[in-house]
Amino acid sequence: MxxxxxxxxxxxxxxxxxxxxxxxxxxxxxxxxxxxxxxxxxxxxxxxxxxxxxxxxxxxxxxxxxxxxxxxxxxxxxxxxxxxxxxxxxxxxxxxxxxxxxxxxxxxxxxxxxxxxxxxxxxxxxxxxxxxxxxxxxxxxxxxxxxxxxxxxxxxxxxxxxxxxxxxxxxxxxxxxxxxxxxxxxxxxxxxxxxxxxxxxxxxPTTREESNIWKGYAENSITKNGKKNPPSFIDLPVGFPCLERNVKIEKSTISDDFYIEVNDQKFISKEIRNKYNLNNKMPVKLNDLIVSNYKLEEKCTVYSGWANANKLKDFIDNGFKPLKEKDGEITFYLSKNGVIYYKKTREKARxxxxxxxxxxxxxxxxxxxxxxxxxxxxxxxxxxxxxxxxxxxxxxxxxxxxxxxxxxxxxxxxxxxxxxxxxxxxxxxxxxxxxxxxxxxxxxxxxxxxxxxxxxxxxxxxxxxxxxxxxxxRLFTPDNILNKNIDEETLRNYIYYTETGEQLVKEQVTKNKYYLGSKNNSDYYFYYDSDKITKLNYEFLLTIDKPSEQYIIYADACSIDKNELLEKNIIFKKIPRDITQL
Known part of the structure; x- marks a missing residue:
C-alpha cells in the first residue's frame, strides 16, 4: 500500500x-x-x-x-x-x-x-x-x-x-x-x-418513482438466454403457483433441429429464437401448461437458459414456500404467458x-x-x-x-x-x-x-x-499530578476506562465506596481522597466485602508486603504514577 x-x-x-x-x-x-x-x-x-x-x-x-x-x-x-x-x-x-x-x-x-x-x-x-x-x-x-x-x-x-x-x-x-x-x-x-x-x-432520491425498489421488492423473469446461460430442462410440478387464476397454453411445437442447433451453440441465441419463431414464447414448453385456481394443474417441463435456476429448484423442493434469506424472501410464480418470474421481497431496499x-x-x-x-x-x-x-x-x-x-x-x-x-x-x-x-x-x-x-x-x-x-x-497538572479541582466521579470514570476500555456503570454490589467495578474476574478500587494521603493497608482490606479472583487497587501508598499482595492476588497501583495517561 x-x-x-x-x-x-x-x-x-x-x-x-x-x-x-x-x-x-x-x-x-x-x-x-x-x-x-x-x-x-x-x-x-x-x-x-x-x-x-x-x-x-x-x-x-x-x-x-x-x-x-x-x-x-x-x-x-x-x-x-x-x-x-x-x-x-x-x-x-x-x-x-x-x-x-x-x-x-x-x-x-x-x-x-x-x-x-x-x-x-x-x-x-x-x-x-x-x-x-x-x-x-x-x-x-x-x-x-x-x-x-x-x-x-x-x-x-x-x-x-x-x-x-x-x-x-x-x-x-x-x-x-x-x-x-x-x-x-x-x-x-x-x-x-x-x-x-x-x-x-x-x-x-433520484431513483425512478415507478421502480420496484420503492415498493420493497425486486421482480424479474428468470428466462435468460446468453452465452453464460446454457439451457436446461426444469420440471414444474403440480401446484406450482401462478399469478393468474386460470391459464392454458399449448405445448411448444418445435422440431428436433432446434435442440441440435442449441446443442452446437451451447445457448439459445437470438438467431435461433428468430428462426424457430420463439421470440416472446420462451421458455419452450414440452407439455401443455394448465393453471387452475392459481396453481399448475399438471406437471409441465420447460426448457430455456436461466437466471436463478438453482434457487428455483430450492423453491420447488421447499414445497413452494418462500426461501428465507438474511435480506428478504424469495418466491417464484408463473405469469399469464407461462413465463417464470422471480420475486424478492425485503423490509428495506438499498x-x-x-x-x-x-x-x-x-x-x-x-x-x-x-x-x-x-x-x-x-x-x-x-x-x-x-x-x-x-x-x-x-x-x-x-x-x-x-x-x-x-x-x-x-x-x-x-x-x-x-x-x-x-x-x-x-x-x-x-x-x-x-x-x-x-x-x-x-x-x-x-x-x-x-x-x-x-x-x-x-x-x-x-x-x-x-x-x-x-x-x-486538565485531568493532570503539567507536573503529572492529579488535578484536585476535578470531581471524583470524573476521576473514577477515567480510571475504570483506562483499565477496562469500558464506561463505568454504577452498581450497588458492595458497601465499599471506593469500588469501581468488575471485569474478567478482577475487581477495581480507586482509593483516593483529594484532601489526604490514602494508604493500602490491612484496615482497607477489611472494608472489601466482595470476593474476587483478583483485585486492582489504586492508592497513594501501600504498607503491605509485595509477597503478601501476591498471595492475596492484589495488584497495587500508585496514584498518580500508575494512572494511564491517554
Missing amino acids: PMLEWIGKDKVINHHQEIPFRILKYRYGFDNGKESKEKTESENKIIHGDNLEALKSLLPEYEGKVKCIYIDPPYNTGKENWIYNDNVNHPKIKKWLGGVVEKEGIDLSRHDKWLCMMYPRLKLLQKLLKENGVIFISIDDNEEANLKLICDEIFGSNNFVSKLVWRTEGHSDNQFHIKVNHEYILTYVKNRNFIDSAIGHAID NILSVITEMGTTEQMKTELERMEIKKFDYPKPNKLIEYLLKIGAPNSEDIILDSFAGSGTTGHAVLNLNQEDGGKRKFILIELEEYADTVTAKRIKKVITGYGKGKSFIKGIKSNFNFYELGE
Missing part, C-alpha cells in the same frame, strides 16, 4: 496520545425551549473547543460507540483563513503556530500543515467508531488525493467503501477553465466484516449511487440560515445531503452521530429532521472550535427545536434538547 510522507509526519503519528486529557465543563442545558443551569437528560452534546482535545475527552464515554461520523474539514483552498494550532514538539511545526495557511504557491508547506492537522484527529475518530461504524469526509480536489492516502493508512485500505461524488448544483468556481461543480465524500467503515450492518438500506445529485445547494442552505437569523455563514452543506448520508450511516433509531467540524450545525439539524421523519432517537455530538459554537452552532439547533421563520413560512419546531459544554481543566 502506498504511504504518504510529509514534513512533520513522524511527529504527529502519535500526537493524539500526547494531547492532555481535559474534562468537559458543563455550561448550560437547553430543554422545553429555554436554557437551564441544570443539566438536561439529553444525550445530545454541543462542545466548544479544539476538536483534537474534545475528541480525546470523549474517549471514556464513547470509544467504540459512535455509529456514524460526518466531518467537513477545511478544504485547504487558501481562502478559508484556517490556522494551524496544534502544539507539536517539533521546531518546524512550532513555526507554523498561529499562522494563517495561505494559497498554493505562496505557502509552500500548506499541504504539510493540513496533513499534520488532520492525521491525529482521524486517529481519534477511528477509535470512537463502532465496529460497524461509518465515517463520511467531505473534501475537494485540493486535498482529496492526500486524504485518501492517510485514511487508507489509518482506517485500512480494505475498509474503504466509496469516493462519493456530490454534484454541487447552483455553485461552481468560475475561475477555472473547466468549471468545478462537484465535491467528494470519502467513505470508510471501521471493520469491513460488518459492512452489511454498517451501510443502511438507503435509496437514492440503492446507493456513487454520484449524488439533487440534494439542494449551499446557497439554499445559506438562505435557510438567514431565516434563523444566522448570517454571513458561507457554503453550509444542505440538510438534504447530510440526512441522506445519515440514512446510509446511521439507519437505526438509537445510533450516535458525531461531527467534529460542526460549523453551522447542519449535522445536528439533519439528525433532528431524520428523527422526526422515522420516530428515531438518534443522538448527536457536535464539536466546534470557533467562538460561534454558541452563537451559530447552538443557536441553529435551538431554532430547529423551537421553530423559526415568520407567518406562512414558519417552520414548526422539533421536540428535542441538548447540553452545551466547553473544554475544562
